[in-house]
Amino acid sequence: MTEKKEILLKIRDLRIEGYSDEKWIEIVHGVDLTLRRGEVMGLIGESGAGKSTIGLAAMGFARDGCRISGGSVEFDGLELTTTAEEDLRALRGNRIAYVAQSAAASFNPAHKLIDQHTEAPVYYRIRKRMEAQEDAMELYERLRLPNPREIGFRYPHQVSGGQLQRAMTAMAMACRPDLIIFDEPTTALDVTTQIEVLAAIRDIVDQFNTAAIYITHDLAVVAQMADTIKVLLKGNEVEEAPTAEMLENPKEEYTKSLWAVRSFKRPQKPRPTSEEPVVSVQNVDAAYGPVKVLDDVSFDVYSGMTVAVVGESGSGKSTTARVITGLLPPTTGRVLFKGEELPPNYRSRTKDQLRQAQMIYQMADTALNPKVQIHEIIGRPAQFYGGLKGAALKSRIDELLDLIELEPAKYFHRYPPELSGGQKQRIGIARALAAEPTFIICDEVTSALDQLVAEGILKLLDRLQKELNLAYMFITHDLATVRSIADEVVVMKQGKVVEQGPKDVMFTPPHHPYTDLLLSSVPEMDPNWLTTLLEERGVDNIGEAADK
Amino acid sequence: MKDVLIIVLKRLGLGLITLFVISILIFGAVELLPGDIAEAVLGQGATEENVAAMRKQLGLDRPAPVRYLDWLSGAVVGDFGNSLVSGSNVSEVIAPRFANTLFLAAYAAVIAVPLAIILGVIVALLRNSVFDRVANVLTLTSISSPEFFLGYILILYLSVKTGYFPAIAKLSSDMSLLEVLHRTFLPALTMVLVVMAHMMRMTRAAIINLLASPYIEMARLKGTPAWKVIVKHALPNAWAPIINVVALNLAYLITGVVLVEVVFVYPGIGQLLVDAVTKRDFPVVQACCLVFAATFILLNLAADVGSILTNPRLRHPK
Structure with missing residues (x-):
């Protein structure tokens, strides 16, 4: 990021309240966020940190039982907190898209993938149905889904979890949005499947120069995906820095504790010799x-x-x-x-x-x-x-x-x-x-x-x-x-x-090849880990290794 | 689709077994009724010998299991024996009456089912609004009122006071369909009011139940308008419970309408059953009960098949 690009999303002093025990309680306490075109920001924190809530607020959306109570969310010059619901709706799926945590639960079981894909572009009259289908197949191919011309005509339960997650990323791209919110898109996946999805997301975001907010609780994952990382704790910002800097030199105590979380390691015990196994x-x-x-x-x-x-x-x-x-x-x-x-x-x-x-x-x-x-x-x-x-x-x-x-x-x-x-x-x-x-x-x-x-x-x-x-x-x-x-x-x-x-x-080492595949698929903190791994394995083999 | 066929055949087999068990129950229950046709026909002054002779003539002196088998073997080929009162063939007595009941049920269903589902979708869309509450109160009132009461209210306002519709739904064979529809409108409307609430509330509940699903949130985040979220994304996944309630209510329209038939003097099977019970006309009672049971089983089977067909996992296996 050498030259400063145009600011796409500007959140200032965002406050969100949730309704519980018959009163409104503030759950996000004044968070700022600035995202430029084509940039990827990682939001990281534990559950309850307000990551998803902030991500949805960037679409002007609050879940049932939540409301945006203060601050401003400015998307490409438009103030979302004061915009009418009808106009907000016209942005969603069109200029701002969302990729949910569990694609298996977020695709409607009653409709074919491609019909769900084409719903938004057809509705917004961006493409005719047939064009939209053609475009969907192209996106499926770019995301290296198997049988890209056929897979869209299946129902969600006929497609594996990792493939669904890629299909959902393709769906988010349907209207070529300016911004995509990725809400823990790989958390529900196996490590081997996670890699293919991460690689696919990174590719497509690069290709279309889409800005993204990448929400996760996994540091190693965010290190692969984001240009900058923002750490959140209980609805407050802890710190924000470019990825490399954040990994090398976290400033706040809380961030350091997150980084150190895998420190617990107990000594390995040998197998008792005389005893019978339990x-x-x-x-x-x-x-x-x-x-x-x-x-x-x-x-x-x-x-x-x-x-x-x-x-x-x-x-x-x-x-x-x-x-x-x-x-x-x-x-x-x-x-x-x-x-x-x-x-x-x-x-x-x-x-x-x-x-x-x-x-x-x-x-x-x-x-x-x-x-x-x-x-x-x-x-x-x-x-x-x-x-x-x-x-x-x-x-x-x-x-x-x-x-x-x-x-x-x-x-x-x-x-x-x-x-x-x-x-x-x-x-x-x-x-x-x-x-x-x-x-x-x-x-x-x-x-x-x-x-x-x-x-x-x-x-x-x-x-x-x-x-x-x-x-x-x-x-x-x-x-x-x-x-x-x-x-x-x-x-x-x-x-x-x-x-x-x-x-x-x-x-x-040496490992059995499958053990090796599992071990090498665990993301590491090194921001270049994914790139290096992809080069080692050869891009085209990734999906296959995981689909087997 | 082969799996679906197997499931349907299995359910059908189970239905037949159920029907068989019910036939035993019906026969047993009729046996338990005090008095028999011989005593009823001959009256109090009859001598023992007369009654015995009458029983012998009607075959009532044989042991119950023999008579049951006799009856069952006739019933499976549609021969329910002769009415003890009129002597005419039971099937011939029941068939036109049952056709009338089916007609009235279909008439009511054609109005009630689409109306209930559409209203259910609308109240789900406008949930917790004034419209939702008013619709709820009205349908609950109609379901809580006894059918005959609803019937009389309708007669009072739509027939006696205004004269729009006839109060008595007597049919004759030379009427045109339009005339029949006009004449039976009030009983049909009464039944619509009785069954609507249940179906509407289930539609509303089944849809609202799904609104917390991730795929509904996803649809909203794609910018889908609210009505489309309900109709296109929630409703297709809500069919299974709705279909089951619809089937139960259709069964009720056929088997539970005795009072409505009485109020409107409609020549349906319900009235026939009540008459037969008071006259101890056992073959007619048994046949009516069996027809009711078969209706229930078939409609529930249809509901099962309907739920299966609306489930994409079963329709499109991996």
């Missing part, structure tokens, strides 16, 4: 109906150790967990618990066998009954497995709340919706602990959480493992998490174990 999965095959989903899966988990099971979505990680817990009886193979074979179906297992293996889920939001108080959620397994009642139960619940570092007096009678994401996940952990298990399956327990919060959960899990000598099976697609807490790693692909071994061995 859980031993032996040559397991499993199927959903006629579809085979697990193929000869074997690995052991020893007490006090963490085995991380990694792989992309659809690789069979969660299915393995379902086999171990007895929810899905395997077609062949067996699961041993401390040397004893477990009945394949959980219905035939004894209460004690059920007690020994517990689960913690990815979405604490949906895994906790919102209408039940915390003490009941935690108390239920203590009652069921431990037979505790009255004062004994109460003191056990207090003990469990202490264990997960939540003050018993304060949280005993609360309901899940009153808690933050991290606190809810802690309740999920306490519920698993209440059964006094020896083995816990953690299914993507940190992937819905912000990095700082996730780190807290990982530390807690580590402490509990030391204190209670627990064995963990840690399902994740996030290799940074694996680096920080695993002792052993199992890499899965399409229902098969591709490679397994101690962590230090797994993270040192």
